[in-house]
Amino acid sequence: MKMNFKVNAVARVYAKSKCDNLDEKRLVPKMMLRRRLTRSAKIMIYLSDLCNFSDGPVVYGSAYGEMQATADITGAIANSQPISPTAFQNSVYNTAPSYFSLLYGNRNEILTISNGDDTSANVLQAAALQALTMNCEVLLICSEALNIPNIDEVNTCTDFLESGVALTIMPTDEMPNTVVKKKIHSGFVPSLWDMLDVADACEAQSEPVITLEL
Amino acid sequence: MSKSRVYVNAYESLSCAGNTAQLMDAAYAARSGITINTSYMPGIPVGLGSFAPDDFFSSLNEIVRQVLDRSDLDNFHDTLLIVGSSVGGIAQSEEIFFRDRSYKNIDPARHAISVISDTLNKAFRFKDSRSISTACTSSANAMMMAQRLLELGAYENVLVVGADALCYTTVCGFHALGVLSPEVCTPFQKERLGMNVAEGIAALLLQTSLKEGSVELCGSGGSSDAFHITNPDPEARGAIASMRNALENAGIKADEIGYVNAHGTGTQANDAVESLAVQTLFKHMPYISSTKAITGHTLGAAGALEAVVSCEVLKRQKIPPQSGLEIAENGEINLPYSTVETQVDYVISNSFAFGGNNTSLVFGAVK
Numbered sequence: 001m002k003m004n005f006k007v008n009a010v011a012r013v014y015a016k017s018k019c020d021n022l023d024e025k026r027l028v029p030k031m032m033l034r035r036r037l038t039r040s041a042k043i044m045i046y047l048s049d050l051c052n053f054s055d056g057p058v059v060y061g062s063a064y065g066e067m068q069a070t071a072d073i074t075g076a077i078a079n080s081q082p083i084s085p086t087a088f089q090n091s092v093y094n095t096a097p098s099y100f101s102l103l104y105g106n107r108n109e110i111l112t113i114s115n116g117d118d119t120s121a122n123v124l125q126a127a128a129l130q131a132l133t134m135n136c137e138v139l140l141i142c143s144e145a146l147n148i149p150n151i152d153e154v155n156t157c158t159d160f161l162e163s164g165v166a167l168t169i170m171p172t173d174e175m176p177n178t179v180v181k182k183k184i185h186s187g188f189v190p191s192l193w194d195m196l197d198v199a200d201a202c203e204a205q206s207e208p209v210i211t212l213e214l
Numbered sequence: 215m216s217k218s219r220v221y222v223n224a225y226e227s228l229s230c231a232g233n234t235a236q237l238m239d240a241a242y243a244a245r246s247g248i249t250i251n252t253s254y255m256p257g258i259p260v261g262l263g264s265f266a267p268d269d270f271f272s273s274l275n276e277i278v279r280q281v282l283d284r285s286d287l288d289n290f291h292d293t294l295l296i297v298g299s300s301v302g303g304i305a306q307s308e309e310i311f312f313r314d315r316s317y318k319n320i321d322p323a324r325h326a327i328s329v330i331s332d333t334l335n336k337a338f339r340f341k342d343s344r345s346i347s348t349a350c351t352s353s354a355n356a357m358m359m360a361q362r363l364l365e366l367g368a369y370e371n372v373l374v375v376g377a378d379a380l381c382y383t384t385v386c387g388f389h390a391l392g393v394l395s396p397e398v399c400t401p402f403q404k405e406r407l408g409m410n411v412a413e414g415i416a417a418l419l420l421q422t423s424l425k426e427g428s429v430e431l432c433g434s435g436g437s438s439d440a441f442h443i444t445n446p447d448p449e450a451r452g453a454i455a456s457m458r459n460a461l462e463n464a465g466i467k468a469d470e471i472g473y474v475n476a477h478g479t480g481t482q483a484n485d486a487v488e489s490l491a492v493q494t495l496f497k498h499m500p501y502i503s504s505t506k507a508i509t510g511h512t513l514g515a516a517g518a519l520e521a522v523v524s525c526e527v528l529k530r531q532k533i534p535p536q537s538g539l540e541i542a543e544n545g546e547i548n549l550p551y552s553t554v555e556t557q558v559d560y561v562i563s564n565s566f567a568f569g570g571n572n573t574s575l576v577f578g579a580v581k
Contacts, residue, residue, distance in 0.1 A: 001368040036443070063326055065347070070304070070383065074311050077382050088387035089444045089568065092300060093327065093347035098569025101438045107455065109436035110571055111355060114302070115345035116328030122344050126359065133362050153317040214368045 001214045003132055004176050005169040007202045011050035013043060014163035014188070017147050022046040028103060038066050038090050039145035039162060041099040047166035053139040054104040057130045058097050061113040061123035061142040063191035065093040071148045096143065109134075120165070120195035127169060128212040137170040144189045159187030165195045167202070169212075178208040217365040220420055221428035222577070224284040226277050227416035227522045229509040230263030238526050241508050241534035242553045248398045248410045248510050254385040260394045262380060263412025263510030270305070270379040274330065274415055275337045278375065281417045282338070286425065293371040293419075295334055295343040296360050298353025300514030302327035305381035312382075330377050340373070347514065350477075351436075352376065353416065354517025354565035354573035358434035360420045372420045376518025380413040384513060391444065399480030399511075400538035401504035402489065402549055409479040412510025416518035418525075424580065429525040432466065432560065432578040435459025439570025446487040446566060453491035456572035457562060464560070464576040469498045471576075472558035473533050475524045477566045478504020479511050484566060489544035499548040501556075507537035517565040521575060524561040528579045531558055 013019050022042045027049055028034040037045070040062060048054065069091040076083045089095075094112040101110060111130065113122045120142040127140035143164030146155060155161075180201045185193050202208040231237040231247035240247060251262040265273065282290060307325040311317065323332065331343040346355045353376025360372040388394050388411055395408035420431060437459060439452035446453065461468055474492055478485060492502055505523050512519050527533055533554040536542075542549050561577045 001366060063328065064322065065327070073383050073387060074308055077308075077386055078312050078315060083386050083390040085390045085392075088383075088390050091383065091387065092349040092568045094349055094567070094569045094571055095443070098438075098443055098571065101440045101570065102443065105440045107438050107440050107452065110348070110438050110569070111346060111359075112348045113345065114327035114347040115297075115331060115343065116323060116326055118328075118343075125344065129359065129362055129366075129368075132366070150317055154320055154322055214363060214366065 002211050003128060004172050004174060004209055004211055005128060005131060006172040007167055007169055007208045007210055008137060009051035009168045010199045010202050011047045012165040012199055013046060014160040016159060017161055019043060019162045036086060037099055038069060038095055040066060040096040040143050043143045043164040044096040044100050044141050045103060047141055047164050048100060048139055051139060051166050051168050053168050055106050056136055057108045057134055057138045058110045059123050059127040059130055059138060059140045060097040061119040062093060062144055063114055063116050063119045064144060065114060066091050066095050067146055067148050117190040119191035124194060124212055125214060129214050131169055131171050135171060137168050139168050141166040142192050142195045144191060158189050163188055163192055165192055165199050167198060172209055174209045176209045176211045178202055178205045178210050180210060218367055218422040220361045220364045220431045221424055222431055222525050223419050223421050223425045223428050224281050225418040225522050226280040227519050228265055228273050228277055229414040229512060229519060230265055230412055231508050234522055241505050244535050244537035246398045246508050246537060254382055255389060259396045261398050261410040263410055264380055265413060271333055274333060274377055277415045278334055278338060278417050281419050285419050290338045290340045290373060292341050293373050294369045295331060295340040296356040296372060296374050297330045297345040298356035298376045298514050298517060299327050299330050299378055300347055300349045300352050301378050301381055301384060303329035304383055305379045308382050348571045349567035350513050350516055351565040351567040351571045351573045352514035354575060357517060357521055357575055358436060358573055361431050361434050364420055364422050370422050373417060374420060374518055375417045376515035377415045378413060378513040378515045385411050393481045395480060398538060399507055401478035401480045401507055402485050402536055402542055403539055404541045404543040406480050409481050410510035412512045414509060414512030414515035414519045416515055416522050418518060418521055428580050429528050430578040430580055433460045433464025433576040435463050435574050437572045441570050444568050445483050448487060450487045450491035452570055452572045453488055453566060454495055456574040457495055460562060460574035460576045466560055468496050471496060471500045471560050471562050473527055473561045474500055474502035475520050475561055475563040476502050476504040477564040478506055480506060489547050493546045501533045501548050501550050501554055503534055503536040503550060505534060520563050524563045524577045527561055528558055528577055
């Protein structure tokens with residue numbers, strides 16, 4: 001089933017090791033909260049701000065989740081050290097959108113998708129369903145934060161260890177005016193590719209309307 | 215747009231209490247599958263739910279095979295798979311990392327949440343697959359997504375699978391939060407000691423066609439607490455909102471609910487807040503109990519596993535007691551001390567997760 005959606009905002013950020021200047025002090029003025037944020041949460045809050053979105057349903061995606069928190073936990077267990085409660089709290093895949101909801105008091109539904117290389121394709125499908133079900137604007141974000149010590153032991157294809165892409169969509173009766181083409185986004189984690197395809201197409205079009213499969 | 219009705223037409227599960235039939239026997243007999251274990255944390259006994267020595271991924275395929283055998287389908291080639299899992303393949307990664315002290319031999323594809331859908335796709339060749347990871351609401355959210363897609367007519371068959379294995383990260387992580395019970399958990403008990411982490415697998419085939427033995431998935435609703443990264447909102451606004459949204463989506467009134475299948479982990483915070491939510495929303499005092507005293511908390515699998523329990527309650531018209539209960543903390547909710555045989559038209563099943571992620575599902579008996 002296919003439906004048409006207006007894309008109201010597009011944003012992306014990426015870096016080979018660490019994204020600088022995610023504007024954390026302005027976006028998260030409370031120091032206690034800011035200090036607890038994971039890299040994925042900081043990327044998410046930065047991108048949502050660029051999309052001017054703070055209230056509404058959110059669909060977030062990540063193939064590998066909170067790598068640093070997971071590595072901290074397994075490292076502690078391996079060394080018979082105590083686990084940091086904050087690391088465990090921050091280890092679930094929905095950590096980033098949860099901090100986003102805490103920051104803005106957003107009580108709407110949050111979904112987190114994780115399906116390997118299909119993650120951002122699934123995020124697009126899930127966001128289309130959410131937008132249609134609730135008949136409102138939905139924020140969708142995919143991000144990966146892989147810059148943990150010794151990641152080179154398993155990373156063979158990703159140049160950009162931190163990356164994120166965001167869109168806001170809402171259902172429309174308008175006809176599509178934007179064709180999304182599948183591309184190879186060399187250096188980026190494949191889990192982001194489908195959303196990068198949409199972002200590329202929408203940035204080249206004013207008031208883009210796209211077709212998404214549910 | 216007219217909406218299709220959604221039916222649960224076949225299911226099976228595996229937990230420390232056994233398969234679905236064994237689980238329900240145990241639930242009605244208040245017989246827990248939890249065992250006291252020190253293998254994850256030497257010298258520190260904790261109650262855990264394990265189905266070892268059964269292999270997790272072999273069991274996963276076997277449970278889904280049994281659902282296919284009970285369905286009217288020849289295969290799953292025209293079925294959408296939606297997985298809910300909170301840990302994916304982390305148990306395998308831990309084993310390799312603890313042995314090698316290096317990531318070199320870890321396969322990222324076998325570490326991620328997608329290992330569940332990859333395993334099932336390889337065995338059954340689904341039409342398409344999705345995978346949700348919202349911690350302990352993962353498979354409840356998978357049920358909600360399935361309901362919405364089926365209602366809209368995007369699919370006719372959706373298989374929801376909730377699956378999570380025991381691993382060091384969750385056992386030691388919950389211990390670090392100070393919420394693990396050294397004994398079998400006692401949800402809603404006045405002086406309770408905490409929760410039991412467990413593994414579980416549950417698979418449910420949802421279809422738009424009515425069959426003999428169908429249970430209807432009438433509604434679903436979600437919300438976010440926006441309160442704390444792990445602790446629930448003490449005013450229960452998120453839990454009330456998810457239940458209210460599910461009731462509204464189902465088109466029924468609160469007083470039509472006959473049984474609340476509670477999230478009921480046995481932690482101080484969850485049970486107090488969930489009790490307050492139920493007390494606030496349901497003035498007619500429906501029966502409420504948590505089967506986590508039988509199965510433990512199967513994390514991302516819990517929503518699907520407890521959906522199976524909800525379907526069984528509707529089919530059998532029998533409500534399981536609150537196992538382990540002696541003195542309830544909250545006297546304003548209706549916790550049964552023994553099995554209750556009564557007419558149950560609708561059941562609401564709650565799942566709450568880290569990040570204040572809340573999901574409620576309403577199931578109805580087909581009349």
